[in-house]
Amino acid sequence: xxxxxxxxxxxxxxxxxxxxxxxxxKTPFNIRMLIRKKQFQYAIEEGIPxxxxxxxxxxxxxxxxxxxxxxxxxxxxxxxxxxxxxxxxQKALEDTFVQKNPWGRSRSKxxxxxxxxxxxxPHVSETKEKRLLFVCCIQAYDPRCMVIPANxxxxxxxxxxxxxxxxxxxxxxxxxxxxxxxxGLFEELQEENTTNFKEYGVKEIITLxxxxxxxxxxEYGDTGINVSHYTEVVWExxxxxxxxxKGQYEKKVIxxxxxxxxxxxxxxxQPRNILSAINGLQLLEFxxxxxxxxxxxGGGGRMFFEVETTYQRNADLRVLEAIERGADMITTACxxxxxxxxxxxxxxxxxxxxxxxxxxxxL
Amino acid sequence: xxxxxxxxRVPATQEEELRILGDGKEVDLSKLxxxxxxxxxxxxxxxxxxxEKTGGTVTAISIGDAESDEVLRRAIAMGVKDGFLIEVEKVxxxxxxxxxxxxxxxxxxxxxxxxxxxxxxxxxxxxASVGGILAALLKxxxxxxxxxxxNIDKDHLVLRRELEGGLQExxxxxxxxxxxxxxxxxxxxxxxxxxxxxxxxxxxKIFKAKDYEENMSSLIEVVKWVYPPKKGGATMLSGELExxxxxxxxxIKEKGVYQ
Numbered sequence: 001x002x003x004x005x006x007x008x009x010x011x012x013x014x015x016x017x018x019x020x021x022x023x024x025x026k027t028p029f030n031i032r033m034l035i036r037k038k039q040f041q042y043a044i045e046e047g048i049p050x051x052x053x054x055x056x057x058x059x060x061x062x063x064x065x066x067x068x069x070x071x072x073x074x075x076x077x078x079x080x081x082x083x084x085x086x087x088x089x090q091k092a093l094e095d096t097f098v099q100k101n102p103w104g105r106s107r108s109k110x111x112x113x114x115x116x117x118x119x120x121x122p123h124v125s126e127t128k129e130k131r132l133l134f135v136c137c138i139q140a141y142d143p144r145c146m147v148i149p150a151n152x153x154x155x156x157x158x159x160x161x162x163x164x165x166x167x168x169x170x171x172x173x174x175x176x177x178x179x180x181x182x183x184g185l186f187e188e189l190q191e192e193n194t195t196n197f198k199e200y201g202v203k204e205i206i207t208l209x210x211x212x213x214x215x216x217x218x219e220y221g222d223t224g225i226n227v228s229h230y231t232e233v234v235w236e237x238x239x240x241x242x243x244x245x246k247g248q249y250e251k252k253v254i255x256x257x258x259x260x261x262x263x264x265x266x267x268x269x270q271p272r273n274i275l276s277a278i279n280g281l282q283l284l285e286f287x288x289x290x291x292x293x294x295x296x297x298g299g300g301g302r303m304f305f306e307v308e309t310t311y312q313r314n315a316d317l318r319v320l321e322a323i324e325r326g327a328d329m330i331t332t333a334c335x336x337x338x339x340x341x342x343x344x345x346x347x348x349x350x351x352x353x354x355x356x357x358x359x360x361x362x363l
Numbered sequence: 364x365x366x367x368x369x370x371x372r373v374p375a376t377q378e379e380e381l382r383i384l385g386d387g388k389e390v391d392l393s394k395l396x397x398x399x400x401x402x403x404x405x406x407x408x409x410x411x412x413x414x415e416k417t418g419g420t421v422t423a424i425s426i427g428d429a430e431s432d433e434v435l436r437r438a439i440a441m442g443v444k445d446g447f448l449i450e451v452e453k454v455x456x457x458x459x460x461x462x463x464x465x466x467x468x469x470x471x472x473x474x475x476x477x478x479x480x481x482x483x484x485x486x487x488x489x490x491a492s493v494g495g496i497l498a499a500l501l502k503x504x505x506x507x508x509x510x511x512x513x514n515i516d517k518d519h520l521v522l523r524r525e526l527e528g529g530l531q532e533x534x535x536x537x538x539x540x541x542x543x544x545x546x547x548x549x550x551x552x553x554x555x556x557x558x559x560x561x562x563x564x565x566x567x568k569i570f571k572a573k574d575y576e577e578n579m580s581s582l583i584e585v586v587k588w589v590y591p592p593k594k595g596g597a598t599m600l601s602g603e604l605e606x607x608x609x610x611x612x613x614x615i616k617e618k619g620v621y622q
């Protein structure tokens with residue numbers, strides 16, 4: 001009997017997983033019941049596992065280490081191997097295989113975001129520190145998110161902090177691909193990236209997306225490379241005086257914890273410290289923040305497809321609460337969160353800024 | 364029913380800016396990613412579904428370089444029994460030459476079939492004629508743009524062809540035959556990387572194209588690759604966002620898109 005089946009059998013059906021699940025109650029997704037069905041080897045409706053956003057709350061709160069979110073990945077893997085998956089996910093996976101990004105954009109344009117800069121970023125192999133800024137697919141291609149790598153590059157440059165990029169050699173990190181259940185494709189991406197890291201002697205990786213950080217830290221095995229999120233690096237630079245925040249920012253800003261940065265990797269303080277270091281900025285908190293932050297529903301492959309059920313999305317709830325608390329804007333440090341929050345925010349006249357966008361206005 | 368299905372590895376050009384090299388004799392494919400021809404993906408799926416329904420086997424055939432083994436493994440992962448690669452030394456574009464090569468191969472190797480499926484066309488050359496020429500050489504019936512197979516009998520098929528204006532034509536086609544499969548006939552299953560890896564264990568036979576070149580002349584000579592002429596017609600709007608929005612609204616009203 002394998003380890004995973006053993007783990008499932010130890011489930012005591014306490015329901016803490018469903019209690020913490022951002023999809024429970026309003027969609028047909030019931031994680032406790034799915035584990036029960038797995039225990040008895042009952043059939044599971046094909047559409048159900050795709051609701052999971054991979055926020056990880058169930059796994060963090062499970063008292064028996066059943067790792068329900070990993071069980072979901074296994075259920076999805078079975079569907080992937082069977083070839084029966086939602087069409088839009090199929091497209092995202094096929095595009096990732098061909099172009100190394102789920103949007104199917106040309107790999108040769110992966111470095112296009114650098115064209116907006118008035119300075120050149122060297123290839124990581126040409127840097128002294130062998131410090132890599134890992135851009136991530138959505139930030140390399142999506143017009144809304146392309147400003148994030150450009151901003152962070154400007155910020156690091158301002159602090160005289162050396163870094164390089166991989167340009168078109170960078171491949172999708174595979175965090176979402178693994179969570180969609182395509183373990184074979186994940187292995188290929190991992191191998192391609194790891195080979196590049198080795199070849200160019202990368203010693204340190206700074207990621208822009210918490211999703212990339214998560215996978216490099218926890219799922220790439222022992223690479224010997226120090227991985228951090230850019231908010232950790234920027235906070236260090238502010239603390240040691242390399243970055244001087246000059247501007248005033250007379251705004252009430254509410255910070256949304258991305259699941260892959262906060263609850264899954266414990267980075268709660270650095271983004272808040274950065275925001276608190278800005279003169280005039282008043283930092284607000286959601287009722288559900290830090291460890292219990294409400295997932296925006298952009299993870300676990302949910303960026304690439306829509307579930308069938310109509311229900312009030314968490315991003316909508318988040319925006320409503322931000323307005324209720326009197327926030328002038330919502331900020332976060334994850335491109336997926338930016339994308340999911342911005343739709344309902346625009347509709348309701350609320351502003352969403354990625355943390356680096358605020359920083360650029362005050363540096 | 365025993366089915367042969369042709370599948371081709373093509374460059375993924377949708378998102379790329381293609382470059383013509385030198386004096387127009389060649390397109391730069393060096394940096395392009397490759398994939399299975401979209402129409403062939405539907406053809407393979409259809410072949411597998413027919414075989415699942417009627418019994419019999421499906422064999423995938425690819426004409427191309429050694430790398431084309433990739434699309435054979437993919438087809439096997441989808442449920443095809445085995446694969447033949449007809450390895451060419453240089454890119455073979457001419458559809459008559461490709462069809463003649465396939466014809467010579469089928470005859471010389473004495474490969475039996477009830478039906479041959481091809482995609483309607485390939486994404487790269489877009490001649491949409493290899494299937495038809497092959498059927499003529501084999502002297503068997505041919506049906507193009509097949510969008511549905513309704514009935515499979517011992518000696519014939521009843522199928523639907525896609526016509527202009529949203530119409531379909533129902534036709535009875537005597538077996539053996541060649542069909543070119545239109546995209547949208549089915550929803551091809553997802554092929555996982557694990558599936559493709561497992562398929563590597565299934566034998567694919569490699570044949571050299573030079574052994575089947577009898578009467579294989581090219582009827583079309585590519586004189587030159589050229590970029591399409593630049594056309595006018597684009598209007599650039601300028602000004603503040605609100606002003607631009609008003610202009611856009613004005614234009615779509617004027618063109619009758621929005622009343």
